[in-house]
Amino acid sequence: MTSRKPKSENSIVDIARALGISPATVSRALNDNSRISEATRMRVKEMAKEMGYRHNSMASSLRNRRSNIIGLIVPRISMYFHAYFITSLQRQLQAAGYNLMICQSNDSVKLEKELANSLYSARVDALVVSLALYTEDISHFDGFLQQGIPLVFYDRVPTVETGAYVIKGDDYRGGLLAGNHLMQAGCRQMAYISGPLSCSIYQERTRGFVDALAKHGIALREDWVFHQELTAENAWNSLRKLFKGKHIPDGLFAANDTTAIAAVEFARERQIPIPDKLKIIGYSNDPRTSIITPPITSVEQYPSEMADKVADTLVGALQRQGSAVTRLGEPLVCPVDLVRRMTT
Known part of the structure; x- marks a missing residue:
């Protein structure tokens, strides 16, 4: 041929x-x-x-030194928070004359590094990143900072100081709200299923939850605390361990809604009455939490509002107007709220 x-x-x-x-x-x-x-x-x-x-837009961008493209690296597009964030961010950036190039790391540090290098080579005007679960070294983003290319970390942000823009949720307060609410609901034997502590959001949610319990003189049992990837399968494995003995928890804080939903399904299978014998709080206020039976109490993160802050920061930086909402190296913390439903 x-x-x-x-x-x-x-x-x-x-x-x-x-x-x-x-x-x-x-x-x-x-x-x-x-x-x-x-x-x-x-x-x-x-x-x-x-x-x-x-x-030939590529040739034009080389002449003008502008591509009008902003890169975005997210852990997983399928996650409710990030899906909603992307929709809102893209709408706002397009209104400002920019296109969004969306990449997902699949929570792989290796792939995140490759994507950062590819987007740098593609001459994006700016980069927005929510880090992979186990990313601790962020040196693969140094090229953007060195060349003065606006770099915004959001939600899952570096745990070390950085010269980038940082916009994150108030995860400490989220953990605090969950702990206080379970205590007020009468729980005294609480379990906690969290993500890996290499990730900023789980560090902060854990710290807030532990502090809330400590103020009431309650300490978490070590064997009732799990730090793992928050999949439904891992949730079921942890729940089996929690409920196999004579002493079982009366409250559960799940650091994401996938885990909280798995807990409701587990309790239904084991005929554990909710909220009489087990109270459950999730995190993110995924729409599924309002339609499952019983509806799940969860922490609302307001992804659209966070997208507003990221978009304002990017456009301000790119148009040399100065950031409208935050400055380099000074984290902007977005509010969270507890949405109470039938599981508590």
């Missing part, structure tokens, strides 16, 4: 030759320059369409 050589694309020069005008005139017409008459602009655009001309 013989391979067919790709047909070379027509250029501005080809359009100019076909119309008998200069390439500069064609370029201005395609860019709607007011110096070119409406009639000429229409002739040029009709010929460009007829000849299958495609604008």
Whole structure:
């Protein structure tokens, strides 16, 4: 089988030759320059369409040193918080004239590094990142900082000082709210299923929860605390351990809603009455928590509001207006609230 050589694309020069005008005139017409008459602009655009001309945005960005593309690295697009955040951020950035290039790390540090390098090579104007679960060394983002390319960490942020913009949720308060609420609901034997402590959000949620209990003279049992990837399968494995003995918890704080939903399903299977014998709090206020039976108490993170802050910061930095909401190296903390439902 013989391979067919790709047909070379027509250029501005080809359009100019076909119309008998200069390439500069064609370029201005395609860019709607007011110096070119409406009639000429229409002739040029009709010929460009007829000849299958495609604008080379990459070449233009190299000339202008702007791509109008902002890179985004998220752990998993399927996660409710990030899916909602992306939708809101993309809408706001497009309104400001920017396109969003979305990548997911799948919580792989290796892939996160590769994506950072690829987006840097693609000459994105800025980068937004929510870190993978086990990312502790953030040196793979140094190139952006060194070249003055705006870099925003959000939600899962570095646990070390950085010269980037940092916008995060008040995860400490989220843990505090969960602990206080379980105590007020009468719980005294509480379990906690959290994510890995390499990740900033689980460090803060853990600290808040532990502090809330300590204020009431309650300490968590070590064998009732789990730090793991928050999948449904891991949740079920942990719940089996929690409820296999004579002494069982009367309250559970789950550091994400997937785990909280698994806990409700586990309790239903084991015929453990909720909230009479077990009270459950999740985190993120995933829409599923309001439709499951019973509906789950959860901590609302307001992803759309966080996207507002990220968008304002990016546009301010890119347009050299100064950040409207935060400054480099000074974390902006977004509020959270407890949404009480039938599991407590």
